[in-house]
Amino acid sequence: MLLNPSANRVYRQATAALAAAELTVTAPFASEIAAGRIGAADALSFRADDIDELVLAAQSAHLVTFRQEGDLLRPVDVPDISVLDDDLLTIPKYQGKTNEGFTRLLLHLTLSQIDRPGPLEVLDPLAGRGTTLLAAWQAGHHGFGVEADEKAFEALASYLKTYLRTKRIRHTAQITPVRREGRTLGRRLDAEVRLSEATHDQPARPGMPTLRMSVFTGDTRDSAALYGRKKFDAIVTDAPYGVVHGAEQRDVNAGGASASARGRAGGSGRGGSQRNRSAQTLLTEAIPVWRGQLKAGGALGISWNTHTLSRGRLLEIISQAGLQAHDEGPWRQFAHRVDASINRDLLVAITP
Numbered sequence: 599m600l601l602n603p604s605a606n607r608v609y610r611q612a613t614a615a616l617a618a619a620e621l622t623v624t625a626p627f628a629s630e631i632a633a634g635r636i637g638a639a640d641a642l643s644f645r646a647d648d649i650d651e652l653v654l655a656a657q658s659a660h661l662v663t664f665r666q667e668g669d670l671l672r673p674v675d676v677p678d679i680s681v682l683d684d685d686l687l688t689i690p691k692y693q694g695k696t697n698e699g700f701t702r703l704l705l706h707l708t709l710s711q712i713d714r715p716g717p718l719e720v721l722d723p724l725a726g727r728g729t730t731l732l733a734a735w736q737a738g739h740h741g742f743g744v745e746a747d748e749k750a751f752e753a754l755a756s757y758l759k760t761y762l763r764t765k766r767i768r769h770t771a772q773i774t775p776v777r778r779e780g781r782t783l784g785r786r787l788d789a790e791v792r793l794s795e796a797t798h799d800q801p802a803r804p805g806m807p808t809l810r811m812s813v814f815t816g817d818t819r820d821s822a823a824l825y826g827r828k829k830f831d832a833i834v835t836d837a838p839y840g841v842v843h844g845a846e847q848r849d850v851n852a853g854g855a856s857a858s859a860r861g862r863a864g865g866s867g868r869g870g871s872q873r874n875r876s877a878q879t880l881l882t883e884a885i886p887v888w889r890g891q892l893k894a895g896g897a898l899g900i901s902w903n904t905h906t907l908s909r910g911r912l913l914e915i916i917s918q919a920g921l922q923a924h925d926e927g928p929w930r931q932f933a934h935r936v937d938a939s940i941n942r943d944l945l946v947a948i949t950p
């Protein structure tokens with residue numbers, strides 16, 4: 599299996615090991631999985647009597663798979679299961695963007711734990727400019743988000759509108775104020791793409807889904823209040839990478855956790871002194887809220903910086919919230935270096 603090369607050099611170095619662990623977790627038919635190269639391309643080799651082409655198609659870094667016949671390699675007919683073009687995720691470039699290859703990996707691992715047909719409802723309660731939500735759309739699922747940073751929210755909304763208009767995809771997208779008891783709490787983006795309908799340069803695609811996206815501005819700890827009774831099949835999120843420098847928190851990956859106080863909804867009385875809270879405090883408070891937003895049979899996938907929070911501590915937080923995290927074998931092989939201050943790991947947990 600040839601692997602999609604990441605534009606990001608550091609992530610490219612980690613890709614083969616991550617893809618091997620992903621295949622181990624999600625493709626029970628594959629054995630003897632090994633990372634290697636074909637020419638200059640990263641590749642995985644594996645042994646399989648029977649392959650499931652759809653499972654291969656869902657691998658986040660899958661490019662093309664060949665079957666070995668003697669000395670020759672014959673391409674396997676793996677379908678393209680994306681419902682929107684790759685550039686939906688690759689066009690946005692901004693500091694703090696979660697690598698789209700990694701986002702696809704976390705999304706795939708999380709959704710692989712859900713035994714239910716799509717389109718699924720995926721919540722990213724720390725949505726940033728929406729890489730997870732766009733990846734969910736591309737894979738044919740609905741995307742929902744909460745984001746404290748108003749600028750990130752606006753950037754996602756304006757990118758989405760421009761993209762859908764330029765590609766002439768039938769859609770609606772609007773921002774409206776969120777009011778409760780006469781007070782404005784924040785804003786929400788609601789968008790919908792009708793993928794089955796013809797566009798001027800593409801024929802109708804019957805059977806393609808209509809996908810929804812909603813994003814609220816506000817604090818993730820108010821996510822359940824913002825979404826009311828709505829529950830989600832999956833929660834997939836890349837937590838702030840905040841690195842503590844003395845008493846100051848810096849969010850090296852994004853607009854910053856420090857933006858959270860500005861955009862928070864609800865006016866729930868948490869003050870500015872709370873801005874510099876650590877990833878640990880944020881996740882300790884947020885994960886129980888998110889857990890209440892998961893449907894039975896749902897799954898949580900989270901990535902974070904192990905320099906700010908140990909895997910053991912996050913496992914405790916997840917288990918105290920009543921979720922069961924996978925922590926065996928290949929599930930322990932996803933940690934990788936992002937830069938000098940970020941070592942990223944991921945955990946996927948299911949509702950018991």
Ligand SMILES: C[S@@+](CC[C@H](N)C(=O)[O-])C[C@H]1O[C@@H](n2cnc3c(N)ncnc32)[C@H](O)[C@@H]1O
Pocket residue numbers: 694695696697723724725726727728729730744745746747750816817818819836837838839851852853854855856857858880
């Ligand atoms: C690592 S970034 C996610 C980036 C996103 N995946 C992307 O590619 O755009 C974490 C996000 O969490 C947001 N955030 C931090 N604390 C928050 C809070 N308490 N409530 C809501 N959002 C918060 C930050 O503003 C940031 O956008």
